[in-house]
Amino acid sequence: MNLYGVKAIYNFEMARMKRTLMQSVLSPVISTCLYFVVFGSAIGSRMGDIGGIDYAAYIIPGLVMLSLLMQSISNASFGIYMPKFSGTIYEVLSAPVSYFEIVLGYVGAATTKAVILGLIILLTARLFVDYSVMHPFWMLSFLILTALTFSLFGFIIGIWADGFEKLQIVPMMIVTPLVFLGGTFYSIDMLPEVWQTISLFNPVVYLISGFRWAFYGVSDVHVGISVGMTLVFLSLCMTAVWWIFKTGYRLRS
């Protein structure tokens, strides 16, 4: 295994985060804090509890998940799209690194960045809202597993995209609506029955539900199903990445 190669890609990507702290860290932290203030402190104070949990605390897992998904996708997609855009991808393609090592470098860095950001947001949330974590191990596991899965998804988007617009379409047009409709601000039990059924087709429901269970021990769906669905999505992304490298899709002609 070319560990030096993996390390080179990983460090290169992490260095980009350090260079762009405002964009990579500060901006998502501030925008999530605004949710805490508006939906948690301002509006939340007029809302009742959900499942015995204070509304401000209830929305924290969903909001962390929102940032985690967006940042995982954007870090990974940008990471692989930029070398394609600037032409420096030739170096990675001509280097003695396997497909697995390339993915490990890029996706590993994107996952690390997203997890760091998720933890910063969680710590920052503490300044506004009092919350607890009932199952820290599972909280961290969900955080890492989700970041990894959506970093792989972002990697696929970065390879598929042939322009900056496409790079933005999936996070903005698909992921954001799915997160907002996936139980970030409410329990799907609060929806009419037909919408509850429709919601079960939204993969983000399972992520938020599982993550919220790690915090408060309550969930919309059983935690085992949440873990299972996350692993299914992870497997789908891994299969897609494997196919991309096998065929050279948008990388090797």
Add this chain to the structure above:
Amino acid sequence: MQPDISVKHLNKTYEDGFQALKDINLEIYPGEIFALLGPNGAGKTTLISIICGIVNKSNGDVKAAGYDIIKDYRKARESIGLVPQELNTDSFETVWNAVSFSRGLFGKPANPDHIETVLKDLSLWDKRNNRIMSLSGGMKRRVMIAKALSHEPRILFLDEPTAGVDVELRRDMWEMVRKLRKNGTTVILTTHYIEEAEEMADRIGVIRNGEIILVEDKARLMSKLGKKELRLHLQHKLDKVPGELTLEPVELSDDGYELIYTFDSQQQQAGVARLLRTLSDLGIDYRDLQTRESSLEEIFVGLVHE
């Protein structure tokens, strides 16, 4: 001797049906400078890209440093350094970081001493902490070469290395390539500047429409296909070529003051002596004479337009 690059029956057809390479066979030996010449779209870059792993081959066998580029891709790629045609650089990175990144990517542990040597050799040492975006085009080209040399490859591909660089930098690069050869590096270069191939290459390959039409030792190529030209500057104007000279391929310049005799460079120079004797017999005086050998460029143009 085992070739450093071995290409056998290589074909490449792109998805749109365009056949970029047709049954390419080529061997390049350790320590030689091989120039691959051809007009735009001839297949030079496709060939290099396949050897380096950037483009998939359709069929055929390719080995680099004795290793199959597919089965033993790690060993094959470790031995190759590539300087591509376009100036593709990480604009926001510093020179030092970009070159160090390349070394790591190719599986080598950090070696600041080697990076320092490479940067100094390429006159980049003073710019090591500069971001690449702040460098001139010529400096960026040097960075690309430094990146390609960072992992100490035994084979170096230079795809149009001096396109758009000034004369001084071109000379520097030629010097660097000679130095690399001295250290045993095999250099394969494509270039539009035939002068460059003429100056540096040991062997020349000419590719046209995806086919290698010629591979030859440079000196042999120039003597085999080259022409020589003798120009005689006359004392007095002539109206036409004298009848006694019509056996020789002699032409008269438009102003009537020059006789131009073209002959095969392989031929013994008996024709020149005969021509000069005849002129003396005819009492045609000349004040100066000069000979000129056809350049590689003229040979190349002749080959690709055949």
